[in-house]
Amino acid sequence: MRxxxxxxxxxxxxxLTNGIHRFGSAFVTTxxxxxxxxxxxxxxxxxxxxxxxxxxxxxQQGLNESHGLVLAIDVTSTQVGKEIGNQIQLLxxxxxxxxxxxxxxxxxxxxxxxxxxxEIAAHLPQWLS
Numbered sequence: 001m002r003x004x005x006x007x008x009x010x011x012x013x014x015x016l017t018n019g020i021h022r023f024g025s026a027f028v029t030t031x032x033x034x035x036x037x038x039x040x041x042x043x044x045x046x047x048x049x050x051x052x053x054x055x056x057x058x059x060q061q062g063l064n065e066s067h068g069l070v071l072a073i074d075v076t077s078t079q080v081g082k083e084i085g086n087q088i089q090l091l092x093x094x095x096x097x098x099x100x101x102x103x104x105x106x107x108x109x110x111x112x113x114x115x116x117x118x119e120i121a122a123h124l125p126q127w128l129s
Contacts, residue, residue: 003028003075004049004103005094006056009127012069012102016121019096025087026075027053033086050112052086054105067127068105070112073098 003026007015015021027049037045054068073094081089102120103112104127115123 001028001075001077001080002046002100003073003088003090004046004053005071005073006053006060007069007071008057008061009067009069009124012071012120013124013128015071015094015096016124020093022093023090025084025089026073027056027086028075028088030083030086030088032083047112049086050103051105051110054103054112058105069127070103070105072100072103074100 005023005026007023011021029045029049033045033049037048040048050070050072053070057068057070058066075088075090075098079090079092079094081091096117099117099120101117102115104115105112
């Protein structure tokens with residue numbers, strides 16, 4: 001299952017350094033989300049969920065001008081906990097090997113820039129500044 005993790009630059013740096021991190025929840029296609037968006041195709045669902053996570057990232061940082069950072073991960077069945085709205089609780093740590101990509105919102109416009117997992121370390125300094 002594809003999940004989207006809202007993160008901050010500092011949290012991302014710790015995750016990259018340690019190789020594992022404890023995230024409390026992930027945005028996924030829950031029953032509630034699907035019922036609210038029955039006519040939306042898979043690509044549109046994934047964008048909407050990643051956009052929600054980007055907005056949550058900004059809220060976590062407490063800055064309107066900050067970048068919204070979202071990790072797209074493969075959630076294992078053993079990590080899936082209770083559904084809460086558009087999110088699930090994560091029951092265990094996430095490993096760096098589960099990361100597929102990073103999506104970055106650079107403005108209030110609903111646009112996300114995609115970075116491969118291998119590119120994250122090179123771009124991280126710009127998000128930390």
